[in-house]
Amino acid sequence: MSVRNLDHLFAPRSIAVIGVSSHAGSLGAMVLRNVRDAGFRGSIWAVNRHSGEVDGIPLLAGVAELPAAPDLAVLCTPAESVPELIAALAAKGTKAAIVLSARLHDAAPEGGTLQDAMLQAARPHLLRVLGPNCLGALVPEHGLNASFAPGNATPGGIAFATQSGALATAMLDWANAHGIGFSHFISLGDSADVDAGDVLDYLASDGHTRAILLYLESVQHARKFMSAARAAARNKPVIVVKAGRAPEGARAAASHTGALAGSDLVFDAAVRRAGMLRVDTLEALFDAAATLARPVAWRGERLAVVTNGGGAGVLAADALSLAGGTLAQLSPATLAALDQVLPAGWSHGNPVDLIGDAPVQRYTQALRILLDAAEVDGVLFLHAPTAIVPARDIAEACVPLLRGAPKTVLSGWLGGRTVEPARALFRDAQLACYETPEQAVAGWMQLVHYHRNQEALLQLPDAHPPEVKVDADAAAAILRDAARSGRDWLDEAEAKAVLEAYGIATVATRRVRDVEEALDAAQEIGYPVALKVVSAQIQHKSDVGGVVLDLASGEDLRRAMVRMRQRLDRAVPNAHIAGFTVQKMIQRPGARELIVGIADDNVFGPVLMFGQGGTAVELLQDRSLELPPLNAALARGMVARTRIGRLLGGYRGQAGVDEPALVDALLRVSQLACDLCELAELDINPLLADAHGVLALDARIRLRAPGTTPGSRLALRPYPSSLEAEIAVDGTPLRVRPIRPEDGAALATFYAQAPAGDLRLRFFLARREVPRSELARFCQIDYEREMAFVAMAGDRIAGEARAICDPDNLQAEFAIQVASDWQRRGLGRQLMDKLLAYLRARGTREVFGICLQENAGMVRLARSRGFEVTAGDEGTMRMRLVLRQEAAPAPDEAASKLSAT
The missing domain is CATH 3.30.1490.20 (ATP-grasp fold, A domain)
Known part of the structure; x- marks a missing residue:
C-alpha cells in the first residue's frame, strides 16, 4: 500500500501530455484541450515526434526536450511505446503518470508483458502510474482535468473512483446533469500500480473530500484494501457499489461451506467489517453520498413517519418493514401530546397522518412533539401537495425547526414543480430530500446499515474474553501427514482429531477396516x-x-x-x-442442527460461515459470513444475522442453547483458520447445540496446496501473540503484549485514573475522560499498520506505547503514557525499547513524536534512546529517530494524530 507521490498525481504543478497530434479529434489533442480548458494554473507541455503546435501550445519532439521534469505526465501513445516513455520520464524526475493506453497486457519484445516492463521502469524512481487503460483523473479544486472525458467535473465534496472507464464517462455526464460536484473523479483502469486501496488512503486524509464513492469490479490485494478501507471509513463515509452481485450460477462443491460461501457474500462481509456501506445501484451510490455526507445526529433505528397523506405514510411503513427497518412505537405520552394538536380523525399511531388540510402550525407542532419523544430516533417528513397551503410556506416554517435537530430528519416532497421550491429550501438547509416514500425509506436504511457497520468497526467487546487454548502443533501435524500422503481431504476421524486439538467437542468416533473391528469399536x-x-x-x-x-x-x-x-x-x-x-449415536432431543465452517475465497482468503445445518443446508441458505479473526462480539453478530439465530434463545417452552459454548466454538474455528495455513476448507455439519453445550457430529477438512505462508492469506492480520513478553520493573513482573479489542474497559480505567496533568501532556488538552469511540479506536487497531503495547499488572494497564505507521511504512508516529504510580521506575524506557524494536523489525524508516515543552520526562527518555529533539511550534518539542539510514521527508506535524508523554 502506498500514497507516495500521489500528490504529484492529483495536485500537480506541471503537466506534460505525451502523444499529442495536430489532428483535432485525436486522443492526445482531446486530453490537452481538457487540461487547458479546466483552468489548470501550472505549466502545460505537449510532446509529439513531429513539430508544430496544437491550440497555441508548441509541440516538443520528445521527453528529452521538456524544459523540466513534469509533476504529471499523461500518456496517449500506443501500448508498445509506454515502457520506454515511462523510463525516460522516470529518469528525468517525473513522479506520476496517467497511462490512458490499452493493450498493455500484450507481450513485450524482451519477455513478459508491456505492463511488466512499464512497472519495472517506474519502480526504481518511485514514479506512480494510474491506469493503464483508464479515462484519467479530474480534481476540480486544482483545475485538473487530465482525462479524455467529454466534459469537466464541478467542484464538490464527493470523491468518486471507478474501475470502469466507460462507466466513468456516463457517470460524469449524469452527475453534471444532477448538479453533483466532486473533489476527485478517478478512473483506475487496470490498476497496475495505483489501485483502490491507494486511493482510499489518499482520500481518507483529503480535507476537501466529505465522502468517498467506489465502483469496483474486483479487489486485487485484500489485506491492503481492508487496511485502507478501515482507515478511511473511520474518517468519512465510504460507499461502494460492486458489479457481480448476482450469482454466476450453481456450482458443484465438495462441501456445504464451499457451496454456500459465494464470493459476493464474502465481499459483503468485507464491506461490513471495514465499516463501509454497500449499495446495489449507481443511483443509490449518489443517494447514499448525499445522505451520509451531511452532518447527521444519529440516535438509533426507530423511525417516526409524519405526513399529510395517509397513503404516503402506508407506503413508507411498508417499505420500512420489507427492508427490515424499525417503525417507532409511540408512547402513551407522545400519543396524548399529538391528540392535543391534531384533529380527531388523525391516525392515532405511527405513521402520524396530519390529514390533508393541515395548516402550517399543525406540521410544526407534530414535528416538535416527535423530535422530543424519547422513543423516536429519527423522523421522516412526507408531504404531498395540496391547494390549501403552499408547500413553500410549510418548508419555510419547518426548516428552522429541523435544521440542527438532535435527531436524524429525512424528508420526502412528493410531486413535481409544485413542491420544487420546498425541496430547494430543504436542500439549502442541508436536509436530506427525496421524491418518493420508497426512496426516503431507502435513504433511512442506508443510514441504518452504515451505522451498524460503523458500530462493528468501533465496538468494544467483552472485557474478559474467553481464553482459547489450543494445540496447534498437533492439528498441523495431522494436516501435514495427510498432505505427505498426497490426499486432498482428511478422513472423518482425522478431521475430528483436528477439532479436538482446538478444544471443540466431538462425538466418539473410531476408524475401522472391517466388520470385526467395527464390532469391537x-x-x-x-x-x-x-x-x-x-x-x-x-x-x-x-x-x-x-x-x-x-x-x-x-x-x-x-x-x-x-x-x-x-x-x-x-x-x-x-x-x-x-x-x-x-460413531456413538447422540440422543439430545431438541438440539438444533447448525453448520460452522471455513471456506477459501480467491481474494479475501479464509472466511468463516455459520448457519442452519443438516442435510438441507444448501436449500435453506440460512447463513452468515465473517472474516477471521473473530472476537466474541463478532461471533454473536454472526449468529444474530441468521434466521436460526433467532430461535437459539428458546421459544414455546424449549430451552435456549448455551450461547457461551456456541461463541467459544466459533472463536476456536476462527483461531483454527488463522493458525493452519494448510487448511483450505472445513465443514462441521451438524454442530449440535442445546442448553448443555455444542457437539460436532460430523466434520470434513480439505487441504490446500503446499507453500502458503501462515497468515499471509488472511485479509485481516490476526493478533500477533508472538510479540507477547514478560518483563520486570523493580522486581515486579509485568506482561507486555499487543493491545486487544477487549482491553477497552482496562484502557478506560487507565485514562480515568491518570492525573489531569498527565492527560493534558498525552492529549494536548484538558479532558476528564476519553470517549468510548476513541477508546474503541485505540483498542481496535489494525495490526497491519499500527501497534500498541500495553504493560499489564494483572488486569490493570500500567503503561502503553503505540505507533501508527504511514501506508508506505516510511514514518511512524509514537506515543507513550505510564500510570502515575509506575512512573520514574523504568517502565517507559522498556516500553520505548519494545516499540522501537518492533518498528525496526518491520522495516520502518523513522519514528517521530511531538510533546509539550514542559514534558521534561518525555524529552529525557527520547534523548536517551537517540532521538534528535528540537523546538517546535506553539510550545512543543519535536522528536525524531532514524531507524534506517535512507533519507526521509520530515513529518507533517500539522497532520499529527498522536502526542507523547
Whole structure:
C-alpha cells in the first residue's frame, strides 16, 4: 500500500501530455484541450515526434526536450511505446503518470508483458502510474482535468473512483446533469500500480473530500484494501457499489461451506467489517453520498413517519418493514401530546397522518412533539401537495425547526414543480430530500446499515474474553501427514482429531477396516452407533447411502456394513473404500442442527460461515459470513444475522442453547483458520447445540496446496501473540503484549485514573475522560499498520506505547503514557525499547513524536534512546529517530494524530 507521490498525481504543478497530434479529434489533442480548458494554473507541455503546435501550445519532439521534469505526465501513445516513455520520464524526475493506453497486457519484445516492463521502469524512481487503460483523473479544486472525458467535473465534496472507464464517462455526464460536484473523479483502469486501496488512503486524509464513492469490479490485494478501507471509513463515509452481485450460477462443491460461501457474500462481509456501506445501484451510490455526507445526529433505528397523506405514510411503513427497518412505537405520552394538536380523525399511531388540510402550525407542532419523544430516533417528513397551503410556506416554517435537530430528519416532497421550491429550501438547509416514500425509506436504511457497520468497526467487546487454548502443533501435524500422503481431504476421524486439538467437542468416533473391528469399536463406545463410509471419492456420504444411523446391536451393525458395501458398489463403483467409522449415536432431543465452517475465497482468503445445518443446508441458505479473526462480539453478530439465530434463545417452552459454548466454538474455528495455513476448507455439519453445550457430529477438512505462508492469506492480520513478553520493573513482573479489542474497559480505567496533568501532556488538552469511540479506536487497531503495547499488572494497564505507521511504512508516529504510580521506575524506557524494536523489525524508516515543552520526562527518555529533539511550534518539542539510514521527508506535524508523554 502506498500514497507516495500521489500528490504529484492529483495536485500537480506541471503537466506534460505525451502523444499529442495536430489532428483535432485525436486522443492526445482531446486530453490537452481538457487540461487547458479546466483552468489548470501550472505549466502545460505537449510532446509529439513531429513539430508544430496544437491550440497555441508548441509541440516538443520528445521527453528529452521538456524544459523540466513534469509533476504529471499523461500518456496517449500506443501500448508498445509506454515502457520506454515511462523510463525516460522516470529518469528525468517525473513522479506520476496517467497511462490512458490499452493493450498493455500484450507481450513485450524482451519477455513478459508491456505492463511488466512499464512497472519495472517506474519502480526504481518511485514514479506512480494510474491506469493503464483508464479515462484519467479530474480534481476540480486544482483545475485538473487530465482525462479524455467529454466534459469537466464541478467542484464538490464527493470523491468518486471507478474501475470502469466507460462507466466513468456516463457517470460524469449524469452527475453534471444532477448538479453533483466532486473533489476527485478517478478512473483506475487496470490498476497496475495505483489501485483502490491507494486511493482510499489518499482520500481518507483529503480535507476537501466529505465522502468517498467506489465502483469496483474486483479487489486485487485484500489485506491492503481492508487496511485502507478501515482507515478511511473511520474518517468519512465510504460507499461502494460492486458489479457481480448476482450469482454466476450453481456450482458443484465438495462441501456445504464451499457451496454456500459465494464470493459476493464474502465481499459483503468485507464491506461490513471495514465499516463501509454497500449499495446495489449507481443511483443509490449518489443517494447514499448525499445522505451520509451531511452532518447527521444519529440516535438509533426507530423511525417516526409524519405526513399529510395517509397513503404516503402506508407506503413508507411498508417499505420500512420489507427492508427490515424499525417503525417507532409511540408512547402513551407522545400519543396524548399529538391528540392535543391534531384533529380527531388523525391516525392515532405511527405513521402520524396530519390529514390533508393541515395548516402550517399543525406540521410544526407534530414535528416538535416527535423530535422530543424519547422513543423516536429519527423522523421522516412526507408531504404531498395540496391547494390549501403552499408547500413553500410549510418548508419555510419547518426548516428552522429541523435544521440542527438532535435527531436524524429525512424528508420526502412528493410531486413535481409544485413542491420544487420546498425541496430547494430543504436542500439549502442541508436536509436530506427525496421524491418518493420508497426512496426516503431507502435513504433511512442506508443510514441504518452504515451505522451498524460503523458500530462493528468501533465496538468494544467483552472485557474478559474467553481464553482459547489450543494445540496447534498437533492439528498441523495431522494436516501435514495427510498432505505427505498426497490426499486432498482428511478422513472423518482425522478431521475430528483436528477439532479436538482446538478444544471443540466431538462425538466418539473410531476408524475401522472391517466388520470385526467395527464390532469391537461399537462394543467399546456403546450402542446405539452410526456407521459411515470413509472414501476420498465420497464427500456427501448420505447422498450415496454411506451413512446408517441408530444401529442398536452387533447384528444390526454387521448387516448394515454388508448392505452399505452393496449400495456403494452400485452408486459409486469407482470409489476406493478406505474403511468405515463407527460413531456413538447422540440422543439430545431438541438440539438444533447448525453448520460452522471455513471456506477459501480467491481474494479475501479464509472466511468463516455459520448457519442452519443438516442435510438441507444448501436449500435453506440460512447463513452468515465473517472474516477471521473473530472476537466474541463478532461471533454473536454472526449468529444474530441468521434466521436460526433467532430461535437459539428458546421459544414455546424449549430451552435456549448455551450461547457461551456456541461463541467459544466459533472463536476456536476462527483461531483454527488463522493458525493452519494448510487448511483450505472445513465443514462441521451438524454442530449440535442445546442448553448443555455444542457437539460436532460430523466434520470434513480439505487441504490446500503446499507453500502458503501462515497468515499471509488472511485479509485481516490476526493478533500477533508472538510479540507477547514478560518483563520486570523493580522486581515486579509485568506482561507486555499487543493491545486487544477487549482491553477497552482496562484502557478506560487507565485514562480515568491518570492525573489531569498527565492527560493534558498525552492529549494536548484538558479532558476528564476519553470517549468510548476513541477508546474503541485505540483498542481496535489494525495490526497491519499500527501497534500498541500495553504493560499489564494483572488486569490493570500500567503503561502503553503505540505507533501508527504511514501506508508506505516510511514514518511512524509514537506515543507513550505510564500510570502515575509506575512512573520514574523504568517502565517507559522498556516500553520505548519494545516499540522501537518492533518498528525496526518491520522495516520502518523513522519514528517521530511531538510533546509539550514542559514534558521534561518525555524529552529525557527520547534523548536517551537517540532521538534528535528540537523546538517546535506553539510550545512543543519535536522528536525524531532514524531507524534506517535512507533519507526521509520530515513529518507533517500539522497532520499529527498522536502526542507523547
